[in-house]
Amino acid sequence: MMAQELLHVNVQASRSELAASDTAQLLYLLVEIKPPDTYHGARLPLNLCLLIDHSSSMRGECLDRVKAAATLIVDKMAATDIVSVVAFSDRAEVVLPAGHLVNKVAVASRINAVTASGGTEIYQGLATAMRELRQAVSTKRASHLILLTDGHTYGDDDACLVLAEEASRQGISINAFGIGPEWNDHFLDRLVAPSAGQSVYIETPGEIISHLQACIEGLGSIYAQNARLLCDFAVGVRPRYAFRLAPIAQPLPIDDQEVKLGAVEGDSPLSLLLEVVVEPQLPGKILALPLRLITDIPARQLRDYAVTHLLQLPTVFESTADNIPEALLTAVRALNWYRMNEQVWHDVESGQLDVATLRLRRLTTRLLEAGQKELAQQAYAETERLLNVGTLSLEGRKRLKYGTRSLMTQSFHLDKS
Amino acid sequence: MITCRECGSSEYEGALFCSECGASLFSGGDESTAKLPFSDTLRDPMPPPLLGQELEPVVEAKQVTFVIPSSGRRVSLNLEEEIHIGRADPSRDRQPQLDLTHDSGAEYGVSRLHAAIQSSHRGVALVDLNSTNGTLLNNYRLPPDLPYPLHNGDEIRFGRLLVHVFFE
Numbered sequence: 190m191m192a193q194e195l196l197h198v199n200v201q202a203s204r205s206e207l208a209a210s211d212t213a214q215l216l217y218l219l220v221e222i223k224p225p226d227t228y229h230g231a232r233l234p235l236n237l238c239l240l241i242d243h244s245s246s247m248r249g250e251c252l253d254r255v256k257a258a259a260t261l262i263v264d265k266m267a268a269t270d271i272v273s274v275v276a277f278s279d280r281a282e283v284v285l286p287a288g289h290l291v292n293k294v295a296v297a298s299r300i301n302a303v304t305a306s307g308g309t310e311i312y313q314g315l316a317t318a319m320r321e322l323r324q325a326v327s328t329k330r331a332s333h334l335i336l337l338t339d340g341h342t343y344g345d346d347d348a349c350l351v352l353a354e355e356a357s358r359q360g361i362s363i364n365a366f367g368i369g370p371e372w373n374d375h376f377l378d379r380l381v382a383p384s385a386g387q388s389v390y391i392e393t394p395g396e397i398i399s400h401l402q403a404c405i406e407g408l409g410s411i412y413a414q415n416a417r418l419l420c421d422f423a424v425g426v427r428p429r430y431a432f433r434l435a436p437i438a439q440p441l442p443i444d445d446q447e448v449k450l451g452a453v454e455g456d457s458p459l460s461l462l463l464e465v466v467v468e469p470q471l472p473g474k475i476l477a478l479p480l481r482l483i484t485d486i487p488a489r490q491l492r493d494y495a496v497t498h499l500l501q502l503p504t505v506f507e508s509t510a511d512n513i514p515e516a517l518l519t520a521v522r523a524l525n526w527y528r529m530n531e532q533v534w535h536d537v538e539s540g541q542l543d544v545a546t547l548r549l550r551r552l553t554t555r556l557l558e559a560g561q562k563e564l565a566q567q568a569y570a571e572t573e574r575l576l577n578v579g580t581l582s583l584e585g586r587k588r589l590k591y592g593t594r595s596l597m598t599q600s601f602h603l604d605k606s
Numbered sequence: 607m608i609t610c611r612e613c614g615s616s617e618y619e620g621a622l623f624c625s626e627c628g629a630s631l632f633s634g635g636d637e638s639t640a641k642l643p644f645s646d647t648l649r650d651p652m653p654p655p656l657l658g659q660e661l662e663p664v665v666e667a668k669q670v671t672f673v674i675p676s677s678g679r680r681v682s683l684n685l686e687e688e689i690h691i692g693r694a695d696p697s698r699d700r701q702p703q704l705d706l707t708h709d710s711g712a713e714y715g716v717s718r719l720h721a722a723i724q725s726s727h728r729g730v731a732l733v734d735l736n737s738t739n740g741t742l743l744n745n746y747r748l749p750p751d752l753p754y755p756l757h758n759g760d761e762i763r764f765g766r767l768l769v770h771v772f773f774e
Contacts, residue, residue: 204620212607215620466618513632518622525623532625548626550713551613555628 195489196413196453197223198482198498201514203521208508209472216465218500219434219517222450222482223458224412233411233487234269235333236325237262238287240318241303242338244278248305251368254394255337258401260297265405266290271330273321274300277314278307287321311338312345315352322361328487331411331452332361335404336380337397339368346376350383357383360415362451364404366391370583374590378440385416385451387437390591392584407436412455413494416484418448423476425468434520435460438594453484462520462597470504477501520597526555527593530568537581546575564592611696612712629712667730667773670723674769677709682774685725691764692720692737706767715739715765724753730773732756739765 203217239259243252259274263285266272274285274296284299318334326332334356342349353363362384365377368391377388391400420428431441431448436457441448453459470476478500485492529552536545549572556565571585607616612629621631670689671682683689683703690702693711695718706716717737724731731753734741741748742763748754758773 203622208619210619213618215618217620217622467620513622521622525625525628528625529628547710547713550710551627554713554715 194225195486195491195494196482196484196496197221197225198480198496199223200480200498200500201517202500202502203511203513203517204502204508205511206503206505206508207467207470207476209470209504209506211469213469214467215429216467216502217517217521218463218465218478218480219460219514219520220418220463220480220498221458221460222416222453224453224455228412228455231488232267232409234267234271234330235408236271236287236322236327236330237266237332237405237408238273238275238318238322238334239263240314240334240336241274241276241284242278242309242311242314242336242340243276243303243305244307244309244340245305246309246340246371247368250394251339251397252303252305254397255368256300256303258337258398259300261398262401262405263290263296263300264293271325272296273318275314275318275321276303277310277317278305279310279313280307281313281317283317283321287324309338309340309342310345311336311342312348312352315349319352319356319361322356323359326360328360328485328490328492331408331414331487332359333386333408334361334363335401336363336365336377337368337401338365338372338377340371341373342376349376350379353380354383357449362386362414365389366397366400366404367587368394368397370587374587381439382442383449385433385439385441385449387439389437390587392588407454407457408452410454410456411452412488413453413484413486414451416450416453416459416482418450418461419481419483420446420448420463420465420478421481422446422465422478425470426476426478427466428463429466430464431461432524432597433459433461434597436598438598450482450484462517462524464524472504472506474504475501476504522559523593523597526552526596527590529555530589530593534581534586537575542575542579546572549575561596564589564596567592611694612707613710614708627712669774670730671772671774672704672769673772674706674709674767676714676768679709685723685730685773687725689723689725690719690735691722692716692718692735694718706764706769709767711764711767714767716767717765720764721762723756730756732760732762737765 199221201219241255271287272290273287276282276284285296322332363381364386365381365388367377381388389400391397428443431443433439433441479497481497483493483495486494533545533549553565553568567588571581608619610624610629613627615624615626669682670685673680691704692702693707693716694701694705719735720737721735721741722733732743733753734748734750736750743754744761760771762769
């Protein structure tokens with residue numbers, strides 16, 4: 190570990206040396222970022238906007254639970270926090286304008302008065318929520334938008350994604366919670382990507398409160414934000430895929446060797462898995478793989494604080510077998526399951542049902558081998574459905590996608606314990 | 607590039623798991639056979655006759671042909687004293703005469719050393735070699751390590767993989 194005063198960066202690699210090869214090869218890096226052990230920082234004030242979908246499909250228990258969760262969160266906010274609530278359907282309305290909370294009872298009453306009606310146009314809500322948040326964006330606060338929705342947005346996807354990019358540039362992170370089976374997980378993943386937020390699957394309304402509480406607790410313990418990892422690697426070496434394992438599993442976008450990481454919490458390390466492609470190399474070289482972490486640390490009033498971890502790997506004629514770190518291995522295994530499942534959906538969407546069926550059957554086998562019975566049964570049920578009906582269920586899609594994702598976090602935590 | 611020994615997919619050197627079938631690609635990886643829950647749902651078997659009784663001789667049979675409907679493959683083998691059926695195990699340098707690896711054997715729950723066909727002057731018998739997911743002969747589950755008579759046109763399931771047997 191490279192000890193630094195304000196952030197520790199620890200890296201484990203799948204190889205200790207690289208074979209000089211005439212074909213490209215893969216290298217996996219498990220990166221852990223955490224504050225120093227001596228850190229016991231004060232809570233960073235929040236600038237939070239709850240964006241609630243109140244379209245007709247939310248009618249009943251779903252909206253009731255969302256309102257209850259929103260009321261609970263508002264109740265837990267500190268006097269230093271700034272909170273706003275926006276409800277949207279095909280229009281948006283400000284339920285609670287951005288400001289410090291003075292009368293929580295009155296706020297609860299306003300939230301409770303929201304009723305279900307209309308369609309789902311996320312852009313309207315997103316634009317209104319952004320206006321509320323912008324009023325209090327500051328380096329001394331963590332600015333977050335939390336979206337709760339149960340449906341597809343219609344015709345405004347691209348406009349939403351432009352807003353998400355803008356939010357990221359302004360230091361606002363977006364977290365999205367999809368309730369039930371209907372919402373578009375691909376779209377929500379893209380919506381949270383620019384700010385490296387999280388998209389979460391809430392299967393039943395009963396789980397809404399616990400998911401939101403966990404999210405708010407994480408936001409309340411932020412130590413560093415706007416973190417980026419610059420992979421300034423040697424020529425012919427590039428990161429191909431990045432995935433945050435903890436605290437919440439989420440694929441991370443790579444933009445010109447830079448990976449956006451989002452926030453680093455004070456209580457739990459941020460861990461990510463990097464898949465790196467190494468183009469053919471000559472023997473006798475030392476490949477430099479510097480990982481430069483750049484982030485803001487509000488408690489220290491620091492912007493673009495940087496720390497570098499330098500990994501160096503020799504290239505040899507013939508590499509010896511490595512003892513691969515167990516934590517890295519379990520994470521890569523779970524990542525592979527996640528990607529196999531994603532590929533199944535790609536196969537189905539491109540009409541290759543035979544290929545999808547075989548792949549899903551193989552995934553079932555692997556999950557069974559690993560003792561993941563519930564997910565294996567879900568995969569098996571979807572295989573049967575694919576064979577009999579030629580399609581997969583929306584519930585199955587989300588259970589398998591978010592189930593395999595969460596295995597990455599679970600396996601990582603198990604290895605850490 | 608390296609080749610996955612389970613499914614034949616080409617993968618990058620340094621890859622730890624096959625992107626196509628999920629098999630381990632590094633040395634020391636997990637090589638167990640998954641215990642499938644599905645075969646448990648089949649009906650309770652009636653016991654077929656044991657080998658202790660007289661077997662029906664397979665007259666003039668010199669060759670056995672296995673037909674695997676799911677992959678469309680036909681494999682003909684000379685009737686030897688013992689024919690092993692399973693999946694190739696390169697780490698132990700074991701290669702069963704009937705290798706079901708490329709018939710998606712792992713996905714169907716075929717063990718590496720799953721079953722054997724034994725041939726003697728008394729006839730031909732099928733033996734389950736204590737496989738993870740069991741062997742069904744004409745839908746009857748065989749207890750492990752006991753030989754059961756095999757006839758022309760019999761239907762065998764190694765795990766869930768259906769195979770028809772013909773003698774020539």
